[in-house]
Amino acid sequence: MKTKKHVFPHQQCKTNFLALRDSLELLGGKWKLFIVLRIGKNPDDLHHFKKLEKDIIGISAKVLSKELxxxxxxxxxxxxxxxxxxxxxxxxxxxxxxxxIPIAQDLQQWGLNHRKMISGI
Incomplete structure (x- = not known):
């Protein structure tokens, strides 16, 4: 018995590829998801530049400004x-x-699981 392969039409593959590339281009890099999670953690708080700079350990003012x-x-x-x-x-x-927020939290959880898997703990 032959199994059918699920093949996407070319245009759908191209659209999906471009959508993923757009997502990675916007959210890729070292800091953007940290900024999103930090602001999203307490949405009712006032998030000032200096507070964000202090709370996101390792980010410079120049990079924070650019990412914002x-x-x-x-x-x-x-x-x-x-x-x-x-x-x-x-x-x-x-x-x-x-x-x-849920996407970033899922990535965070995946990272925790990955660390455990790699370290054997």
Whole structure:
């Protein structure tokens, strides 16, 4: 008895490939998912730049600024200038950005499982 292979039409493969590439391009790198998880952890808190810089160990101000800008451009976060003296800026996840939380948590869990598997613990 022959088994049928599940073959996607060329256009669907191309679309799926491009969608995955877009996702990896946006979320790839060292810091973006850390930023998303940090802001998403306490969504009601005000997330100021300096607080994010302090909470995300190892990130520089320059890199944080660049990553926040990319996340804002892609509608993952909002940037709000507060009417205070001195002027302060806060960041929050958009509803769209909140959809990344379970994905990031799944990746985090996969990483924990992978570490256990590799280390034999």
């Amino acid at each position: 800008r990319v996340l804002e451009e892609n509608k993952i976060i909002t940037r709000t200038v507060q009417n205070t003296r001195p002027v302060t800026v806060t960041y929050a996840l958009t509803k769209y950005g909140q959809s990344l």
